[in-house]
Amino acid sequence: MAVLLLMSAGYVHGQSGISNNGQYSNGMVVCAYPDASQAGVDILKKGGNAVDAAVAVHFALTVTHPQAGNIGGGGFMVFRSGKGKISTLDFREKGPGAASANMYLDSAGNVIPDMSLYTHQASGVPGSVDGMVTAHKKYGKLKWADLVQPAIDLARNGFKITKHLASDLNRTQAQFIKLNPGKNYLLKQGGWKEGDILVQEDLAKTFEFIRDKGRDGFYDGVVANQIVAEMKNGSGLMTKEDLKNYHSVWREAITGNYKGYKIITMPPPSSGGIALLQLLQSVEKYPLKRWGYNQDSTIRLIVEAERRVYADRSKYLGDPDFYKVPVDSLLKPAYITSRMSNFSWDAATPSASIKPGTFVGYESDQTTHYSIVDKDGNAVSITTTLNDSFGSKIFVNGAGFLLNNEMDDFSSKPGVPNMYGLVGGKANSIQPGKRMLSSMTPTIIEKDGKLFMVVGTPGGSTIITSVFQTILNVIEFDQTMQQAVSSKRFHSQWLPDEVVFERDGVDSTTISRLEAKGYKTKPTGGIGRVEAILKKPSGYYEGGADPRGDDTTIGY
Structure with a gap:
């Protein structure tokens, strides 16, 4: 450093x-x-x-x-x-003009390993x-x-x-x-x-x-x-x-509200903005502040919300210039409430039983x-x-x-995961001139009409959940900007059916409780590298630079 x-x-x-x-x-x-x-x-x-x-x-x-x-x-x-x-x-x-839907498939219709990653055709x-x-x-x-x-x-x-x-x-x-x-x-x-x-x-x-x-x-x-x-x-x-x-x-920003805060974020072909607002709405009515940071109930609620949001991502999100993304339907409070209706405190919801949601009027890292x-x-x-x-x-x-x-x-092939384990379908198929779906989630938050937070991170499929948890760390758990960025994170994305935790981020007792309820847990290294700025009531800016890398805050 x-x-x-x-x-x-x-x-x-x-x-x-x-x-x-x-x-x-x-x-x-x-x-x-x-x-x-x-x-x-x-x-x-x-x-x-x-x-x-x-x-x-x-x-x-x-x-x-x-x-x-x-x-x-x-x-x-x-x-x-x-x-x-x-x-x-x-x-x-x-996608280049010569790109085509099946360009990474062999004669048998199988994805050719690494062709979409480490060749000139990958760009x-x-x-x-x-x-x-x-x-x-x-x-x-x-x-x-x-x-x-x-x-x-x-x-x-x-x-x-x-x-x-x-x-x-x-x-x-x-x-x-x-x-x-x-x-x-x-x-x-x-x-x-x-x-x-x-x-x-x-x-x-x-x-x-x-x-x-x-x-x-x-x-x-x-x-x-x-x-x-x-x-x-x-x-x-x-x-x-x-x-x-x-x-x-x-493009017109995607906006929403969470407990009096206005969330300003990125529309498709980013999946991040819609997913972030879905996640925030999914947990808004629950007493996260009382439960506390990275506690059993907090983790379970967040994981269940993440599973449903990533399932929706797999079907409904893509480049809006090529595909009609049902933004309004995905963000309707009634729809989000319905998605969480089969969440039970008794046991984990298996990812295999979670499908993308349905609604009236739908037309079919580094x-x-x-x-x-x-x-x-x-x-x-x-x-x-x-x-x-x-x-x-x-x-x-x-x-x-x-x-x-x-x-x-x-999506090189419907249902086949990319390098981050994300699956997709027709909405994100390869076409010339089309923008590929992304998890990037650059976000700005207002409070009472004034600037409150600027936040974002790298991390492939974990971008959305890292931004989500950083926001909750400040608003729900009263952390400083730097604490919110540095705090240990966890991630779930529907498929694979597992919850990934940064090492030493959750105590062994909580892990045991989660596993007893059917959650499959997996330790990992760093998740994301968040860069964030908080506007304090005093008018000063407070930065949060992620200690997981060379990330640096400089102000004057």
Whole structure:
């Protein structure tokens, strides 16, 4: 961990506007790597707003957090202005024009192992650069070039890597070598160690094209030619036409309420927003505050809600530009009440007995997150991804960035799970130009019409439940922002029929009680890496940076 970060609290002391206990008045950035957090705060100090800082952070994470920071992937942005105006931006990747529903099946109709993960055919058309350009064009204040320059400097001059990044790079060396013959990106003879300087000159050149030409610096010209050449070299599908035709989409936010708090979150093709609101409504009438954090009744209620929500996800959620997502029906209080009606305190509900719900009128990770607020109260919640850690592990030769493997987020075959164990069907089938379903759940919360919380996380299928539990930790269990982020989490997603707990997060007595009621439990390592900001009644910002990684809060 960088010396700037106090691991136990996740706070870094800025130079002005600071109160007690690591709270800041002028602005704050919480993201996955200290150098990227610093890049964002530097932009805020220069008079940039939250969106300006987001652009700088996004590109800096491409350099410093290659596991998930990207220009070869995509994501979602939830924005709330200081005056309460809200919008969301969908810059999720798209299926190439040559994609087809059965492209990952063999002649017998079976899914070909790893084809949707570690090949050139695994990549959707990237949306990140267009997303940043589009967000800046609508909301940015500072010059575009000034926002891209920090990433260029980090890539060209290098930065000190952390122990965590060194470990991830070393663990992936064999795959980098296997999948990138003739390339030498992120490799080091003898392996990486903490404090080594990582220089990425080809990536710096790519960012110079983006700095000087904006969107055309990536989707046209030299970089686009490099992407297409890489595709041809590996029998990939992406073409110049696919790149030219990619555009981000502004979408209407999904909103709902929980005990007087307004939840502002991402609509489809994110499944996260609908699922989050379903979960909150499912538990709202129960006395969670009295039961307590990670207690027997609390866990059972949350697990039962999660099972039903993920079952709905498998059938009803997909790209709204291709499929009529029944948003209103899924969020009707009467429907959610009916879904929980067969929940019994006597025994666990077997996942095999839970099916997607029915209603009248229906027509048949690795990821990273950053939360930013500025001195005017503008707030940005952005989750972005390459899918797996380091995406497909394949670099664009000459351009120095990683390709995503987001095509695995489509349903390669109905009922067959993807890498995160999620199953899907027709709503999320592969089609040209279609955006694949995502669990990313960037969220902003208001209380009494004022900004209250900015929150999100990576974690594949666990994203939704991690955001859900972090919100409950603050609202129900009176935790500070940092406590809420650091607290141990658990996860259930309908299939497989199990409850996964972070080690030492739940005591053995509670585990025994759950198992006696029929819950199948399984210990695991870290779940999610939440980045969150809380607006205190005093007006100060309080950050929560996840201690599960190099995540860093910097405010001023």
